[in-house]
Amino acid sequence: MATGANITADDVAAEAGVSRWTVTRAFRKDASISAKSRAKVMQAAERLGYVPDLRAASLASDRSNLVALLVDDFANPHKLVMMERLTRVMRRKGWDTLLVNTLDKADTGPALLNASQRRVDAVILIGLQFDDDVLAAAQHARRFSKLIVFARSSQKPDTISIAVDDVQAMRDIAAYVDAQGYRRPFFVAGPRTSSAHLLRKETFIDYWQQTHGLRPDCVNVAAYDPALSGAVVETALKDRARADLPDVLVCENDALAIGAIDTLRHRLGLRVPGDIAVTGFDDIPQADSLNYQLTTYRQPLDEMADYLVEVLDSREDRDMNRLFRGAIVRRDSA
Amino acid sequence: MATGANITADDVAAEAGVSRWTVTRAFRKDASISAKSRAKVMQAAERLGYVPDLRAASLASDRSNLVALLVDDFANPHKLVMMERLTRVMRRKGWDTLLVNTLDKADTGPALLNASQRRVDAVILIGLQFDDDVLAAAQHARRFSKLIVFARSSQKPDTISIAVDDVQAMRDIAAYVDAQGYRRPFFVAGPRTSSAHLLRKETFIDYWQQTHGLRPDCVNVAAYDPALSGAVVETALKDRARADLPDVLVCENDALAIGAIDTLRHRLGLRVPGDIAVTGFDDIPQADSLNYQLTTYRQPLDEMADYLVEVLDSREDRDMNRLFRGAIVRRDSA
DNA sequence: AATCCATTTGCACGCGCGTGCAAAATTTGC
DNA sequence: GCAAATTTTGCACGCGCGTGCAAATGGATT
Incomplete structure (x- = not known):
């Protein structure tokens, strides 16, 4: 079923006749490595069925490239649209999504805790139950540096809001x-x-x-x-x-x-x-x-999602709030 | 913002005057630990703002308690319902969800690879583009032991199907x-x-x-x-x-x-x-x-989700396919 | 052929926690 | 109050990979 046991970068290095660090480099887009070393590594990896372990990478580098998406309001069909856009853009840019269903109002804290345990790099809120007091209470065990409120304006400090005006x-x-x-x-x-x-x-x-x-x-x-x-x-x-x-x-x-x-x-x-x-x-x-x-x-969801990724990539810490302008879609109902 | 630097179990142990392993035990439901040790640990953890690191836990134990949910068919409103039910039940039972938007048909392989890199314990498919050949091709780099097709029957071997009859x-x-x-x-x-x-x-x-x-x-x-x-x-x-x-x-x-x-x-x-x-x-x-x-x-979605969790918890490997029986909902349209 | 610069490669250490077993502490039975 | 049964605690080692720097390699220039 699973390809062999746990193939590590060491195994691939041995197979390819290079050092483990060369293997690591071969798997990064922006690493300085010669074309032929990379080819050798990739072939060896392919032969062995090697897949880098992002848990270990994250542990060592202290960046997870994981983002928690907290959702509570599943009755609103718009959530499906937002989830599609966000996951699409984020995946393209290398961000994975942890979907957390905030079961009820009291669950916001535990949900944030959940995200913290996975050491996500950011938390995105697209629900509605996030009143400021609940959030404040939940700040406590906060282990991620960015709290982003998407498609909803928020004046809360320590919070980045990306929304329509x-x-x-x-x-x-x-x-x-x-x-x-x-x-x-x-x-x-x-x-x-x-x-x-x-x-x-x-x-x-x-x-x-x-x-x-x-x-x-x-x-x-x-x-x-x-x-x-x-x-x-x-x-x-x-x-x-x-x-x-x-x-x-x-x-x-x-x-x-x-x-x-x-x-x-x-x-x-x-x-x-x-x-x-x-x-x-x-x-x-x-x-x-x-x-x-x-x-x-x-709402200009695509633009907003693009900006969201910018925020994720950024090292800045403040003043990243941003309001977008959408447009009326005129149909028959009014 | 984030509570201090990285508080580890060692820090909590020092604070509580116990060993690190006692700290670990305090955070597990079923561990053998005296009530007062646990209380001491929990208080110390609270004081320090300690949150266990699931990446490290997963790395050490080889269980991630993470499940990838592959979705492609976001135009179908039913997906929102399924996502809500699944994440709800799974979260209650301690399973986190990695949401992967399978961008297009050719993306199934990369999406599975994505999940593999996070070392998820299982992959759940709730889309439609998963033809058997794509799946077969993607089996290659497979690093998870369970491939579950939810709400869709599948005869593919090495695949667990949970669906309505x-x-x-x-x-x-x-x-x-x-x-x-x-x-x-x-x-x-x-x-x-x-x-x-x-x-x-x-x-x-x-x-x-x-x-x-x-x-x-x-x-x-x-x-x-x-x-x-x-x-x-x-x-x-x-x-x-x-x-x-x-x-x-x-x-x-x-x-x-x-x-x-x-x-x-x-x-x-x-x-x-x-x-x-x-x-x-x-x-x-x-x-x-x-x-x-x-x-x-x-479809009896709740029952199906409960069974899904059973499958996740189980160590079995075969014959876990199961068909459920739903019921007609009679309304005016026919 | 000798030198220099740019590119490529190698490595020691640590990230934070689980596992399984043995030692220590506590409780129980009489 | 003592021995046995039971519960509780402690620990060495490893999980797989990144970081930052030093060494080595290759190519270009004179």
Whole structure:
């Protein structure tokens, strides 16, 4: 099954007639080694089925090239997209990914501990439950030098945030909604625990208040889960008279928007966008489906992932926060 | 930032006034150690911020408690569900997950190599591109003892398959469709490369041929991607006269089914289930949404994940293949 | 042919922890 | 209170590779 026992660099060295260090060099991209030595080594390695042991390498060099990805919010389809992009870019650049499912809110600490034990070089957070106090508590046993919050802005010190500019983005959306002539917006927000949602919600509300002098209705959903979102929206709207209904639901993200659309159509008997328009955020694959054609906002995920790798490679320690600018994706839903 | 420099077990031992080996024992569940020694050690560790180094432990013990999860098929929402279940169960049992995005078909070998370098204890395949020849070629540099194909049956030797019984499942579906009175089924299959789809498709076709003496129409989609599925279904059905249309689309999985439903409704102007019924497979979250209410088949994922952990823990080497039985989830779409 | 410079190769030591067994400490039985 | 049974503790060696520098090799120049 496994090729022989444990073939080490020493074995390959003997087979190739060179020293072990030459073997090591042959396996590094940027090492100074003659072409023919490398060829000899590679052939010997191939013959023996040698595979370098990254555990030992990491132990000796104190760099693991491993990154922990902490995820909690598996109900949001956007997570799948993010995971794909991140792992793709990172793997191309030589970074491996340790996927840690943060089971529940109290599990953030243990999850970070888990990552520490593997001596990852960095931890990337793409969930939502990471309130600042939980993080602070978890800093304790921290054995990695970089804590990166991806696709979510964070003001926490010792933390690098790579995200879209929520304020800018939400202003764009608000302006678009405004320009389309909608006048009775209704904001569907995510869990209160997450700090990003505050930014989006407040930005929208502020905009509307300044522009039209009134505060839009608002509702909170306990998770970025379409089903939950639908339930909350139904409760909020079902008893309203037709004239009291909003003319557009501005949703904090696509997961919420999709749940809302389903409820509007199938529970409340309304047409989208005929009776009520809907906007989202993220541009998940479903947003482009025939059924939803959701007007939403696309984050420049590729750029953000590229920058993430830059951060990983960098030796710097501060001021690496960065905000990106995305763009509205205009479809039929609003 | 990181707590001090590298605190090792030696440091903790000194602090606690015991030997390093007592420290080691304190951190293992099943070690023979007195309660008060453990308490002393734990307090010292806490004071110093000590976190055991799993790289070193793994190197010394030749067990990594790390499992590589190879995924390629990120367009299928079901993958998110599987990843959540697997990582949840595995983490609870002390197994960490290395997520490897198999970038494309030719990348299977390099991806396996990647896992080998981390000396994972096992590799779990939950993608679809793993044809037997690619796998065979990749066996070469194999440094892990277990290759597990999850949620897909495989006859390959040296491979452990944990999956639902496709034949049984598809017979159940066929019988259901039959019993509901549908008479002009149309099968929507996934990529030809995957071996599981053959089983489902052939089982359905065989059933229909034996029961009704005729071979249902059939179409292949190049990936488990709703958008692609929709396109293929549209091409296949758009020129048919109303009377020639099938009365039920039996889809190899939910991703295909959802794409099909969208196309039926929004391109072909048909009602689902009014004009054409649809069945899926997997019971992804969307299947339960108001919009789809998809009749589908649920795999017992939790049971399967539990068994997976059993396999990981086991020292056995053969005959660990296992088929599970799921159940039809009956909703409105058929 | 002698010299110099650039390139290539070799190596001692340490990274942090597990394994298996023997010695020491503690408990039990009477 | 003593011997035997049991639990608890200590340790030498090795897991496989990187680091940084010194020695050696090869090629180019005069």
